[in-house]
Amino acid sequence: MTNSICGNNQQLRNVLEAINAEPAGISFIIDAEKKLVGVVTDGDFRRLLLSGKKLEDPLLETDYNNCVVASQGEDIHALIKKTNKKVRIIPIIDDKGYPIDYFRYEHKTRFTPVAEPSLTxxxxxxxxxxxxxxxxxxxxxxxxxxxxxxxxxxxxxxxxxxxxxxxxxxxxxxxxxxxxxxxxxxxxxxxxxxxxxxxxxxxxxxxxxxxxxxxxxxxxxxxxxxxxxxxxxxxxxxxxxxxxxxxxxxxxxxxxxxxxxxxxxxxxxxxxxxxxxxxxxxxxxxxxxxxxxxxxxxxxxxxxxxxxxxxxxxxxxxxxxxxxxxxxxxxxxxxxxxxxxxxxxxxxxxRIDSILSSRFRIEETYRKCLAELNEITWQLDFQEAKRVVWLVSILVKKKNRNEIIRKLKEQNIDARPFFYPLSKMPIYEQYSTKECKNAQMLSSTGINLPTVEDVDLSKIATAFNL
Ligand SMILES: Cc1ncc(COP(=O)(O)O)c(C=O)c1O
Structure with missing residues (x-):
């Protein structure tokens, strides 16, 4: 990290050396008071050269990017939230503004389906x-x-x-x-x-x-x-x-x-x-x-x-x-x-026993990762019943349900709302004589989460504002 820090009074050559010294391909630019003023990535540098800059030219204020920073001790959920598909590195500064570390997070673009067959x-x-x-x-x-x-x-x-x-x-x-x-x-x-x-x-x-x-x-x-x-x-x-x-x-x-x-x-x-x-x-x-x-x-x-x-x-x-x-x-x-x-x-x-236990493990991991969220109602276990995990199924507040699904989709994670009540669909409504309040409540608050092995739980946590 220290080798990738570069003063803002340096030549572009020094910036390139700093970028080269850091496997993440980034240089952290500091001013005379050693405060972080911006970053230059290898991509930024390429663009500078293509715009006609020379390695001997001085680094100008317009050459580096203002960046989102994190303070020492910020928790992982807050750090992930500061990243996005473009911003993958967040410098961490001490209380004087000096860069002491950085947080790197790749937003995977892989689509996570709600379910995946287990085939061997x-x-x-x-x-x-x-x-x-x-x-x-x-x-x-x-x-x-x-x-x-x-x-x-x-x-x-x-x-x-x-x-x-x-x-x-x-x-x-x-x-x-x-x-x-x-x-x-x-x-x-x-x-x-x-x-x-x-x-x-x-x-x-x-x-x-x-x-x-x-x-x-x-x-x-x-x-x-x-x-x-x-x-x-x-x-x-x-x-x-x-x-x-x-x-x-x-x-x-x-x-x-x-x-x-x-x-x-x-x-x-x-x-x-x-x-x-x-x-x-x-x-x-x-x-x-x-x-x-x-x-x-x-x-x-x-x-x-x-x-x-x-x-x-x-x-x-x-x-x-x-x-x-x-x-x-x-x-x-x-x-x-x-x-x-x-x-x-x-x-x-x-393989059914191992398929079933792996699905339980996935649900257990969700429960641990989202344990702080009292907004979630998990599927209940009843004494005489031994349920299985098909899709990890939860209830959330009605007002948040669609927003959570939308945020998950944004992160390429497939999550599904529960089925619509049959009685609320015009083709079937004639077959119901009584209001089905429970089905309506469940249908408007339920989410099926991906029940796959490598689901990125930090993304899930982000979608839940954790
Ligand atoms: C409760 C229930 N019944 C029946 C079916 C129909 O099964 P299939 O898709 O194999 O026709 C499904 C499938 O999604 C289901 O969830």
Whole structure:
């Protein structure tokens, strides 16, 4: 640092030598009283030479830049705040104005997505094996293996792999006989796929509010919404938090309703010692690229009912008879998953414990880094539930939410607002009869933060004004 300090009465040659002495490529210019008056970077110097200056010329006041400075002892958050994409070096001065050190911070331009699949050589190995086997369509050893192993993992007997999580819900509802005239209860806070699947069956969705603290469907509101036309309920384990499955199953059994658990965001979560997905008649998963376990695109229906398993297999494959090729007893779909997708799924499933614990570690790091902020409400843990981390999900003050997301975007960090309440979207509002205050509150205050390994937490802290 000392060698890069240069007096303002020197020649440009001395300034260049000072710049050259400092790996950061900068010279700190001081006046006769040894007070910092500005800086010259190697870029500034290049521009001086290009403007016709000679190395023998004296350094003039117009040759150096006034700069933002920091005082000795300023904390790291304050220092980061003083930097930006152009200003990467902040001189630190003592109480007499003499430069004693500098702070350097590179604002990475790399885009940090909200989610990133965790892919290793294991996925590549299985994928290559499936590719080389030439079984790249919807038959092959990985399909069978993935269905069996995934169903086992979620404490179910049968798995029916599908091309995505949305069609998995649709397939489940059709297999349960949900159709025109039936009502299906869905939570207000969920991704639109849940309600769309109901509408694609020709059934009527009934939107109900979620719990304020748990964010999942309110069993009380659910029961209040049951009519003689209700046929099924779709509890959604939103943002990795298990719904109150004991209570939901009690109500469903009392009213003889089907339960389709939407587990798209909760692979591996547990309730009362059992995996989510093992409570409902059929449960569905998504393996989209941003999900805990991914196959690129993909989904799965799981069940322990052998008849439902058989029905779903037929419906998934154009309604074709399993015993008589090209004979169709039902109007089905092509909802099949490919062997290539399943190969990735098998590898992911082998690594699921480490994927889950790494996501918990990421959330833990956020909690530590942002601990000083009492404005943040973290996702809660409930005694009987073992949630998983899908996206790190927090609540902030409504008035600050969009500004925080904007500041994160400015720093190339992708953060997402929570889903809009279904009932607030014109295409769905007719399916809600009551105000869903909790879903509205959560939707306007929730943020999903990037759940990736190398997220730059200092940038996150800056966006939160820390
Ligand atoms: C709660 C929920 N249900 C269903 C889906 C649909 O899954 P997919 O995108 O695989 O169709 C998603 C996906 O984002 C989801 O979050």
């Amino acid at each position: 050589s294991k996925e590549l190995e299985y994928l290559t094996d499936a590719f080389l086997s030439t079984w790249i369509s919807s038959r092959g050893k990985y399909i069978d293996r993935f269905e069996i192993e995934f169903a086992q993992y979620v404490d179910c007997k049968f798995g029916v792999a599908t091309s995505n999580g949305t069609v998995a819900i649709h397939l489940a509802l059709v297999a349960l006989g949900v159709g025109k005239g039936d009502e299906v209860i869905v939570p207000d806070l969920t991704f639109a796929a849940t309600i769309n699947a109901v509408l694609h069956c020709g059934a009527t969705p009934v939107i109900v509010d979620v719990e304020k603290e748990r964010w999942t469907i309110s069993p009380h509101e659910m029961e209040a919404a049951i009519t003689e036309n209700t046929k099924a309920i779709i509890p959604v384990h939103i943002y990795g938090q298990p719904c109150e499955m004991d209570e939901i199953m009690r109500i469903a059994n009392k009213h003889k309703l089907f339960v389709v658990e939407d587990c798209a965001e909760a692979h591996g979560a547990m309730y009362s010692g059992k995996k989510v997905g093992s409570f409902g008649h059929i449960s569905t998963y998504s393996f989209f690229g941003n999900k805990i376990l991914t196959t690129g695109e993909g989904g799965m229906c799981v069940t322990t009912d052998v008849d439902l398993d058989g029905k779903m297999r037929v419906l998934r494959d154009h309604g074709m008879s399993p015993t008589k090729k090209y004979w169709h007893d039902e109007i089905g779909f092509n909802y099949r998953m490919t062997n290539l997708q399943a190969a990735i799924g098998c590898a992911q499933l082998e």
